[in-house]
Amino acid sequence: xxxxxxxxxxxxxxxxxxxxxxxxxxxxxxxxxxxxxxxxxxxxxxxxxxxxxxxxxxxxxxxxxxxxxxxxxxxxxxxxxxxxxxxxxxxxxxxxxxxxxxxxxxxxxxxxxxxxxxxxxxxxxxxxxxxxxxxxxxxxxxxxxxxxxxxxxxxxxxxxxxxxxxxxxxxxxxxxxxxxxxxxxxxxxxxxxxxxxxxxxxxxxxxxxxxxxxxxxxxxxxxxxxxxxxxxxxxxxxxxxxxxxxxxxxxxxxxxxxxxxxxxxxxxxxxxxxxxx
Numbered sequence: 276x277x278x279x280x281x282x283x284x285x286x287x288x289x290x291x292x293x294x295x296x297x298x299x300x301x302x303x304x305x306x307x308x309x310x311x312x313x314x315x316x317x318x319x320x321x322x323x324x325x326x327x328x329x330x331x332x333x334x335x336x337x338x339x340x341x342x343x344x345x346x347x348x349x350x351x352x353x354x355x356x357x358x359x360x361x362x363x364x365x366x367x368x369x370x371x372x373x374x375x376x377x378x379x380x381x382x383x384x385x386x387x388x389x390x391x392x393x394x395x396x397x398x399x400x401x402x403x404x405x406x407x408x409x410x411x412x413x414x415x416x417x418x419x420x421x422x423x424x425x426x427x428x429x430x431x432x433x434x435x436x437x438x439x440x441x442x443x444x445x446x447x448x449x450x451x452x453x454x455x456x457x458x459x460x461x462x463x464x465x466x467x468x469x470x471x472x473x474x475x476x477x478x479x480x481x482x483x484x485x486x487x488x489x490x491x492x493x494x495x496x497x498x499x500x501x502x503x504x505x506x507x508x509x510x511x512x513x514x515x516x517x518x519x520x521x522x523x524x525x526x527x528x529x530x531x532x533x534x535x536x537x538x539x540x541x542x543x544x545x546x547x548x549x550x551x552x
Contacts, residue, residue: 299328303358304335310544315360335360345369364465366396366404373403380405412473415528415536415546420446432477432503435535439511442534451532456511458524459537466520470537474500 305315312334319330333356335344342365348356349372361369380402385393388406396404414435416428424442429435439456446454460466472483480496492501508516516524521538528536529546536542545551 298326300331301328301357302331302333302355304333304356304360306335306360311541342368360407361404362465363392363395363406367398370398370401370403373401375401375403376405377402410539412469412537413540413543415538415542417442417531417534420534429535432474432500436503436507436511439507439534443511453532455513455527455533457507457535457537458512458516458519458527458533460520460524461508461516462518462520462523464520471501473537474504 303315303319306312312332315332319332323329345359345361345365346369347353348359349369352372359369366373377400389409392406392409393402396402396406414428420426420442421428421438424438424445426438426441429438435457443454443456459470461470475481475483475492475497478496478500480492480494480500482491485491491497508514513527521542524533524536524538525542525545527533528538528542529551531552
């Protein structure tokens with residue numbers, strides 16, 4: 276999951292000099308929680324001090340930073356927002372509404388990114404977005420519980436399932452009936468696609484889509500992977516995971532009621548914050 280950067284502000288307005296033009300005021304969307312919100316504000320403040328322009332950071336909750344919200348704002352040509360933070364998979368959908376930055380981003384600046392990340396944001400030879408960061412799915416685990424039950428960090432989904440069952444059963448016997456072995460994101464949206472792709476790739480099951488554009492999930496390894504995860508639900512994973520996105524999974528893990536969690540890096544800072552259980 277890649278997103279447009281706060282430093283896009285500097286690129287888009289590099290030609291606006293306080294010495295030759297009136298200062299401008301920009302409005303930029305950003306998430307309301309975690310390090311991302313802090314980085315948005317810090318980056319905006321640094322740019323403002325450097326250029327004399329100002330940036331107003333508009334907090335957008337997770338449930339509003341969705342495709343429908345962005346479609347409504349951009350298709351109506353709303354002037355309420357100047358810079359959007361959007362998901363990498365939506366760049367093509369909104370390209371017609373975005374400014375072409377091709378002439379404003381030098382070869383030196385482009386070399387700072389992985390080629391695939393930058394290529395994703397070039398639509399019909401127009402550079403319409405700049406990567407902010409790249410995400411990767413991480414496996415979080417309760418180190419204390421693995422040590423308590425003399426278990427090592429699993430390297431396969433089968434090992435994860437077995438370790439989760441042992442620890443979940445042990446903790447429930449000790450009185451924590453809210454303990455689960457593994458939580459992840461299975462809501463019917465993009466987060467499930469990300470999770471599923473990780474299961475499939477780790478089982479060497481090839482691509483999700485074949486050369487004819489059709490789903491390619493009828494292969495032996497793909498069936499094995501999906502059957503294994505399906506078996507987790509209701510046993511080591513709560514049935515409610517079918518409606519979990521990132522924050523629902525983090526809520527259970529961070530309160531201490533899950534042994535393992537699949538989530539993005541943003542959860543690391545939150546789970547290790549001073550007020551985290």
